[in-house]
């Protein structure tokens with residue numbers, strides 16, 4: 271994240287506020303929730319970090335034996351943790367009601383907001399960790415694996431491939447890919463001026479992109495095994511993003527941004543209930559959405575807003591969120607298949623990200639640009655999950 275200091279500052283402020291400042295939840299709870307959220311995505315890096323923080327904050331060591339050892343109140347969060355991580359569109363006001371009205375184990379509304387922001391923060395941070403290939407620290411379990419799950423650590427196969435591209439024949443191809451992408455951006459910008467698609471056509475393009483996104487998935491053999499220090503915090507480990515293996519599984523239903531958007535609805539609700547955090551999140555979303563260096567691989571002075579918007583909206587599309595004024599044909603034109611696979615893996619099954627996927631897209635772009643893509647994925651995913659849970663809270667309250 272240090273490659274993007276403006277973003278990092280905002281990220282740190284938010285995280286610091288959520289973990290260290292006065293707030294509705296006791297400190298050990300905050301770290302335990304971070305553990306529960308990271309464990310959903312098998313992110314041992316973050317689980318280990320927060321196990322240490324939990325103990326430092328005076329947390330009860332017993333709870334670290336697993337979810338079954340934690341107080342019932344925390345265990346009650348399990349359902350919403352699962353849904354937020356994998357299928358946030360399934361969250362209803364009944365889930366909210368169940369948490370707020372269970373006698374002595376009830377959550378207050380303020381506590382619940384704190385908890386859901388923490389959950390979504392750590393789900394999306396897990397995506398960043400796997401997307402950028404951050405390895406477990408050496409003194410952590412799995413820190414010395416002989417096949418590290420990290421894009422940074424090269425398995426010989428993918429290292430060879432990258433060298434091939436850069437030194438040999440592939441380098442020219444990779445450069446041409448950049449040129450072709452720039453040309454497509456230019457063409458789309460020019461066409462936009464002459465041609466406006468009808469509302470129905472725009473809706474069809476969204477549905478097509480959403481349906482197709484279901485087919486963009488890593489193969490099952492990329493599954494990561496869960497380490498015991500992580501799996502003890504996970505119940506119902508099979509529950510994931512829409513499961514394609516089950517027949518007749520539907521695509522996520524569509525949430526239209528005009529009915530519930532961050533700017534008009536989500537932000538104002540969270541601002542009312544937990545105002546500093548509302549502000550901090552809003553600032554962070556704005557920073558990441560507008561972040562640009564006007565570069566594209568070896569080119570400078572480029573307006574990349576179209577490309578960055580396509581990345582942001584593709585993630586929202588995977589989670590069923592549609593912007594009526596956006597033409598999803600752009601996503602199809604601008605995001606190559608290998609990038610879509612990478613993005614969907616990082617957002618939905620982060621633990622299955624591989625070196626090969628990381629190296630496979632945008633072969634001529636800089637490392638910092640790939641990290642930039644990860645920031646967009648991370649924040650877009652967080653906002654998507656928040657929109658669903660905040661909508662459910664609004665429905666519960668009205």
Ligand SMILES: CC(C)C[C@H](N)C(=O)O
Nearest residue numbers: 562563564565574639642
């Ligand atoms: C994600 C990247 C294509 C972003 C680009 N390098 C920019 O500065 O806008």
